[in-house]
Amino acid sequence: MKGLERMAVRAASAILLAILFAAAAIPALDSALGQSLGQSGSYPVATDVRLAGDLVETRLVMDLSRKVDLHAFTLANPYRVVVDIPEVVFRLPPKAGESGHGLIKAFRFGLMMEGGSRIVLDLAKPARVQKAFVMDAAAGDPARLVLDLVATDRASFLRQIVLDEKPLTQRMPAAPQPQGTEVNNSDPRPLVVLDPGHGGIDTGTRAPTGELEKDIVLDVAKRLRARIESAGKYRVLMTRSDDTYVPLAERVAVARKANAALFVSIHADSLPHSEGDAQGATVYTLSNKASDAEAAQVAEKENRADVVAGVDLKDEPDDVAGILIDLAQRETKAFSMQFAHKLVADLKGVARLHKEPLKSAGFRVLRAPDVPSVLVELGYVSNRNDLRSLMSDSWRDRTADSIAKAIDAYLSTHVASAPRSTN
Ligand SMILES: [Zn+2]
Numbered sequence: 001m002k003g004l005e006r007m008a009v010r011a012a013s014a015i016l017l018a019i020l021f022a023a024a025a026i027p028a029l030d031s032a033l034g035q036s037l038g039q040s041g042s043y044p045v046a047t048d049v050r051l052a053g054d055l056v057e058t059r060l061v062m063d064l065s066r067k068v069d070l071h072a073f074t075l076a077n078p079y080r081v082v083v084d085i086p087e088v089v090f091r092l093p094p095k096a097g098e099s100g101h102g103l104i105k106a107f108r109f110g111l112m113m114e115g116g117s118r119i120v121l122d123l124a125k126p127a128r129v130q131k132a133f134v135m136d137a138a139a140g141d142p143a144r145l146v147l148d149l150v151a152t153d154r155a156s157f158l159r160q161i162v163l164d165e166k167p168l169t170q171r172m173p174a175a176p177q178p179q180g181t182e183v184n185n186s187d188p189r190p191l192v193v194l195d196p197g198h199g200g201i202d203t204g205t206r207a208p209t210g211e212l213e214k215d216i217v218l219d220v221a222k223r224l225r226a227r228i229e230s231a232g233k234y235r236v237l238m239t240r241s242d243d244t245y246v247p248l249a250e251r252v253a254v255a256r257k258a259n260a261a262l263f264v265s266i267h268a269d270s271l272p273h274s275e276g277d278a279q280g281a282t283v284y285t286l287s288n289k290a291s292d293a294e295a296a297q298v299a300e301k302e303n304r305a306d307v308v309a310g311v312d313l314k315d316e317p318d319d320v321a322g323i324l325i326d327l328a329q330r331e332t333k334a335f336s337m338q339f340a341h342k343l344v345a346d347l348k349g350v351a352r353l354h355k356e357p358l359k360s361a362g363f364r365v366l367r368a369p370d371v372p373s374v375l376v377e378l379g380y381v382s383n384r385n386d387l388r389s390l391m392s393d394s395w396r397d398r399t400a401d402s403i404a405k406a407i408d409a410y411l412s413t414h415v416a417s418a419p420r421s422t423n
Contacts, residue, residue, distance in 0.1 A: 044068050045089045051101035055151060058102030062145040070145060072132040073164040075312050079123035082310040083147060088117045103127045103149045110201035113244050118201050120310035126157035190261035190415045191235045192228060192407055193254060195365065196221040197267040200245035202309040205270035207381035216390050217266040223400035234411060245309045248364040255371045261415055262407060263373035265365050268390060269298060270382035279383040280354035283343050284375040285336045286367060287360035299361035335372035339410040346406040350398045
């Protein structure tokens with residue numbers, strides 16, 4: 001019940017946000033078009049960013065083509081400052097934000113939801129927002145977003161969080177209605193939820209050559225959707241079908257709410273060269289205890305997505321209650337394992353597999369107690385051969401084919417033997 005209430009609050013806040021940003025009066029179609037063409041359209045453009053100061057006071061200045069409204073607030077664990085602004089096109093220097101200065105360790109920026117962009121600053125230590133404003137363009141200077149941070153202690157930082165006004169409740173996207181369609185419950189065909197990892201401000205891993213996990217996995221997911229839909233036996237819902245971020249809990253909620261027969265999360269991994277040169281695809285299922293240290297690490301990395309995107313986790317349950325996993329998930333877990341085995345077998349002919357292609361760990365996104373769920377790491381963007389595959393059209397097609405085949409094999413068996421209550 002609490003989960004539903006949260007979703008309702010988010011839906012309400014998303015509507016409020018939409019109303020606020022409607023002032024920008026940009027039709028959704030233009031937005032999608034502008035993004036896909038990489039054009040700014042009528043959005044403000046961020047052109048440069050500078051940091052100055054020290055560990056006591058730090059200032060961030062971002063040049064903008066015109067003035068925007070902003071809303072800044074702080075988050076703990078880890079210490080972050082989040083600045084929400086209307087949708088902005090970021091044309092900042094490459095590597096902007098990768099390293100920081102003074103109180104700012106690093107920062108990220110990007111789309112959070114349609115109509116809303118976000119800047120997330122990781123702090124070196126607790127700090128409070130002393131000033132946050134946007135100066136009008138003047139005398140040939142661009143408009144400037146100015147954020148002044150001042151060092152503080154942990155107790156004051158935590159106090160400030162309580163005082164911080166978050167009228168838009170973290171400005172979370174509501175549970176998405178992907179592809180602009182409601183789930184059609186009168187359609188008796190089993191529903192597959194595809195979950196391309198990351199998105200928007202959260203790029204996921206990045207290849208040494210610059211390719212981003214969020215783009216690769218979205219494209220593979222779209223190819224997969226096209227295959228499943230054209231075969232006609234199953235319905236497909238995507239947790240995201242564009243470059244926006246969807247919090248992990250929402251991804252799970254989408255699958256549960258839609259009474260999905262199967263949830264497939266799609267990712268790509270990377271490994272620092274200092275840690276070797278792993279390669280190949282891996283299929284993960286949920287377990288409370290990771291199957292090995294690498295699996296634990298991968299889950300930890302993927303579970304950080306919400307932290308990266310500046311999502312406040314404090315009102316999320318730390319975990320789906322352990323007992324729920326133990327009891328309700330036993331059957332789901334068995335089904336997830338059966339699908340995972342099938343998927344590994346089908347991928348074998350197409351993709352290079354990791355030396356241990358079947359693993360388990362505590363992925364947040366796999367925690368629906370009633371929806372069989374797996375997470376596929378397609379390969380390592382840090383490995384040259386894998387990256388070549390991941391960037392290849394024909395490899396993506398073949399991989400989508402084999403995942404679609406595994407989904408069909410699994411659902412043909414399971415839905416026939418255990419029809420779900422949707423119809
Ligand atoms: Zn990922």
